[in-house]
Amino acid sequence: MSSPRPKTARARAPRGTLSPEVIVHAAIELIDRDGLDAVTTRRLADQLGVRPMSLYTHFRDKDAILLAVTAELLSRFEWPDPGIDDVEWLRQVMHAYFRLFATYPAILQINVPSSEVAEVEARMSEQIYARLARLKVDHRTAIGLLATLIRFVLGCATLYPARRAWDEDPEHWERVRQQWTRLPAEMYPAMHAATTDFPTFTQWDVFEFGLDAILAPFGGARPV
Structure with missing residues (x-):
């Protein structure tokens, strides 16, 4: 039987100190601890030790809180040195974009329409x-390349939470190899080889490999 999960101290807003920043950071703590579905105005108010109606002084609804959470997490993006090679x-x-999503997967789960970029x-x-x-790079290629890069990063980041366990299992790839060897060689000769x-x-290796492949036409592939 597993041990009970230790309780995390709740963020409390002292009387008169509730603010958008306090609410957003409490929402992030709640997401980190219990997942995005746990974020309701009632749960958030309970975490802060206030009445639910107090939140509406600063945000019109839960969607507005989630948009503010997204903005806060995106603000933690770490820009590379602007002076390096293009x-x-x-x-x-x-790399930084992928790390941001891997660290804060809630960004990928929050789906609240916004009219602002x-x-x-x-x-x-x-x-x-x-x-x-x-x-x-011509304009059309630039637009297509940016779209490709963003979709590639989003895809890798979306799969990361479920597949990072593979990295922690030293036997994972050997099991995969054995699965292929058990299939009929006459039907799957390339995989058997x-x-x-x-x-x-x-x-991370998969991410690097794909990124190298996308950037290769621009002199971006690193030596193996």
């Missing part, structure tokens, strides 16, 4: 297009 800058900014996303788009222009020298990949 292609390396593109690589590092995608997040500051981080606007700055990222502006700087990526500027770097690609310096690399003599691969099992003689079966590569292993961490989630």
